[in-house]
Amino acid sequence: MSAAREILCDTARAVFAEAAMAGVAPVEEAGFALLLVAEDKGGFGGDWGDVNAVLQVAGVMVPDLPVAELIVTDALLPAATVSLMAGAMGQALTLSIEHVNTRQQFGRPLGKFQAVQQSLAVMACEVRAVEAAAGALAARLDAVGLDPAAADFEMAAAKQRANRAVGLVTSIAHQVHGAIGFTEEYDLHRVTVPLMRWRGEHGNDAYWAAKLGRQVAGLGGQGLWGAMTSRSDDIFQSV
Amino acid sequence: MQGFALYPFDPPGDVAALRTDLRAWLAVNQPQGDIVARANCWASFDADFSRALGAAGYIGMTLPTRYGGGDRHPLERYVVIEELLAAGAPVGAHWIADRQTGPLIVRYGSAEQCERYLPGIVRGELYACIGLSEPGAGSDLAAVRTTARETTEGWRINGQKIWTTGAHFSHIMLALVRTEEGSERNAGLSQLLIDLDTPGIAIRPIIDMAGHHDFNEVFFDDVLVPHSALVGTRGQGWQQVTAELGLERSGPERYLSSHALFAALIDAAGADPEPAVAVLIGELTAEMWTLRQLSMSTAAKLAAGEDPMVEASVVKELGNAFEQDMPRRVQAIVDCPWDDPSDLGRLLRALLIASPSFSLRGGTREVIRGIIARGLGLR
Numbered sequence: 372m373s374a375a376r377e378i379l380c381d382t383a384r385a386v387f388a389e390a391a392m393a394g395v396a397p398v399e400e401a402g403f404a405l406l407l408v409a410e411d412k413g414g415f416g417g418d419w420g421d422v423n424a425v426l427q428v429a430g431v432m433v434p435d436l437p438v439a440e441l442i443v444t445d446a447l448l449p450a451a452t453v454s455l456m457a458g459a460m461g462q463a464l465t466l467s468i469e470h471v472n473t474r475q476q477f478g479r480p481l482g483k484f485q486a487v488q489q490s491l492a493v494m495a496c497e498v499r500a501v502e503a504a505a506g507a508l509a510a511r512l513d514a515v516g517l518d519p520a521a522a523d524f525e526m527a528a529a530k531q532r533a534n535r536a537v538g539l540v541t542s543i544a545h546q547v548h549g550a551i552g553f554t555e556e557y558d559l560h561r562v563t564v565p566l567m568r569w570r571g572e573h574g575n576d577a578y579w580a581a582k583l584g585r586q587v588a589g590l591g592g593q594g595l596w597g598a599m600t601s602r603s604d605d606i607f608q609s610v
Numbered sequence: 611m612q613g614f615a616l617y618p619f620d621p622p623g624d625v626a627a628l629r630t631d632l633r634a635w636l637a638v639n640q641p642q643g644d645i646v647a648r649a650n651c652w653a654s655f656d657a658d659f660s661r662a663l664g665a666a667g668y669i670g671m672t673l674p675t676r677y678g679g680g681d682r683h684p685l686e687r688y689v690v691i692e693e694l695l696a697a698g699a700p701v702g703a704h705w706i707a708d709r710q711t712g713p714l715i716v717r718y719g720s721a722e723q724c725e726r727y728l729p730g731i732v733r734g735e736l737y738a739c740i741g742l743s744e745p746g747a748g749s750d751l752a753a754v755r756t757t758a759r760e761t762t763e764g765w766r767i768n769g770q771k772i773w774t775t776g777a778h779f780s781h782i783m784l785a786l787v788r789t790e791e792g793s794e795r796n797a798g799l800s801q802l803l804i805d806l807d808t809p810g811i812a813i814r815p816i817i818d819m820a821g822h823h824d825f826n827e828v829f830f831d832d833v834l835v836p837h838s839a840l841v842g843t844r845g846q847g848w849q850q851v852t853a854e855l856g857l858e859r860s861g862p863e864r865y866l867s868s869h870a871l872f873a874a875l876i877d878a879a880g881a882d883p884e885p886a887v888a889v890l891i892g893e894l895t896a897e898m899w900t901l902r903q904l905s906m907s908t909a910a911k912l913a914a915g916e917d918p919m920v921e922a923s924v925v926k927e928l929g930n931a932f933e934q935d936m937p938r939r940v941q942a943i944v945d946c947p948w949d950d951p952s953d954l955g956r957l958l959r960a961l962l963i964a965s966p967s968f969s970l971r972g973g974t975r976e977v978i979r980g981i982i983a984r985g986l987g988l989r
Binding site (some may be wrong): 372402468472473482483485487488489491493495496498500502503504506507510524525527528529531532572576577579580581582583584585587588589590591592593594595597599600601603604607 | 613616618619620621625626629692693696782815869872873874875876877879880881882883885887889890891892893895896897898899900901902903904906907921924927928930976978980982983985986987988989
């Protein structure tokens with residue numbers, strides 16, 4: 372991550388900490404609505420890579436505030452939701468790892484049991500997949516000047532993949548936490564309940580799968596590979 | 611493993627032109643044989659095709675030019691490999707030599723080994739197999755018992771390898787053997803490069819459940835190979851093999867083995883598929899696109915000299931699940947009799963039968979998940 376993006380994320384963390392108590396006002400006051408506005412128009416001049424990074428932080432810290440709606444246009448809300456989901460899933464994994472490394476049962480940490488290790492490995496794969504989807508979607512959006520129509524394939528694929536990960540990620544996170552993860556006091560539900568909500572918002576699994584499936588059917592068997600490669604090659608060429 | 615970010619996949623040169631040239635070459639040179647051979651095509655042996663591919667400069671692309679290689683960037687090779695796999699080209703004969711034996715010889719081998727083996731690998735004429743598994747050492751590779759004793763004449767090898775893919779058509783085996791008497795587990799192991807026509811070697815086929823002869827048992831009965839057969843450092847075999855497996859786990863072959871079936875499904879569905887088929891195509895596309903991003907990112911990280919052991923394992927785990935599930939999900943949605951003679955039907959049957967091996971070869975699912983768990987800090 373670039374130094375400028377690191378600073379942006381540090382700022383986001385500080386502002387979101389305040390917003391978690393006070394509502395969305397501090398986010399508005401800090402000027403996050405101007406994240407994608409060009410510098411010569413008085414904005415921050417950020418790209419979707421910045422939005423992805425900031426929304427991953429928002430997905431962890433303020434999943435219930437309309438931060439994405441503040442930053443992006445409606446047509447890009449599915450893409451924004453993928454970033455929120457990637458952030459929340461990363462947090463669910465972090466909490467799960469911390470829990471199984473500290474919670475002792477049968478005389479050793481839960482994380483020393485192979486059954487628990489295998490479950491968390493499955494979960495980690497899902498989280499990595501969604502982080503990769505969010506990152507690749509960001510690269511495409513930035514290569515096409517944030518035109519949602521030119522990134523339709525990637526947006527559909529990324530939101531579909533993120534949606535599909537929700538089931539495994541939330542269920543494994545709760546399973547390895549046991550009863551404590553089901554309490555209001557413990558932080559896990561602060562990311563798992565938003566994940567359940569985001570799966571159904573801005574297009575559920577079936578919506579995006581059908582849309583993407585029809586697009587690919589129009590390409591044909593060979594055409595899919597041609598389209599997939601030329602769309603990513605475009606990104607290298609524009610770098 | 612926290613804070614995973616995509617590594618930019620940015621090969622030098624004109625990538626689009628590299629693809630266009632290769633696709634044009636394949637249009638002329640890819641055998642138009644049985645469609646079923648296009649599935650799981652990195653297990654498909656065709657010496658003529660390998661030789662032609664080598665002559666066209668698509669094998670040993672990253673190897674040094676003084677041994678005939680192309681001295682190209684690893685990510686240029688990645689582009690070529692994913693194109694060959696997506697096209698279902700029969701790359702099985704030279705696959706292992708190109709993917710791992712050649713690079714390993716460059717990295718650890720002597721000048722003599724480089725001169726002796728690399729030009730043949732690059733021409734697509736010299737094939738290699740990997741001697742790792744033994745009857746008592748499968749997932750638990752450190753249980754290797756095949757021994758090589760150093761004598762005045764050379765190394766004396768005794769023991770047995772099993773599940774050795776392609777031993778019956780390969781010229782050389784890169785074997786992991788115990789060179790230090792009394793050593794245990796992952797200490798005292800070394801890698802030897804063994805010419806398979808050496809007296810005392812017996813190769814016997816093991817026919818798999820699809821009726822194919824891919825793997826073998828290989829017996830070593832007091833086999834004598836020269837001192838110069840040692841690759842790299844004596845006693846460092848474990849470390850060398852571990853690095854080699856990183857090359858093996860994250861490539862595009864981990865999600866493209868079933869691609870011929872996916873293409874056939876899309877073609878059979880037509881431009882206006884029924885809703886359930888459209889949803890299936892969309893789900894499979896989303897997973898394939900995501901896997902490609904993960905695989906490219908891991909390749910870029912490897913090319914930058916980093917060691918993405920855990921990411922490589924994530925690619926293998928998710929990729930194997932994807933290509934293993936695909937024929938099952940297609941069968942669940944598409945009405946297709948077991949003996950259906952269409953391309954889709956024949957590919958479906960072949961891949962349903964082949965697919966159990968996908969999460970066994972190159973490290974079982976359980977071992978791979980264990981590596982990921984270690985990366986998470988759980989072991």
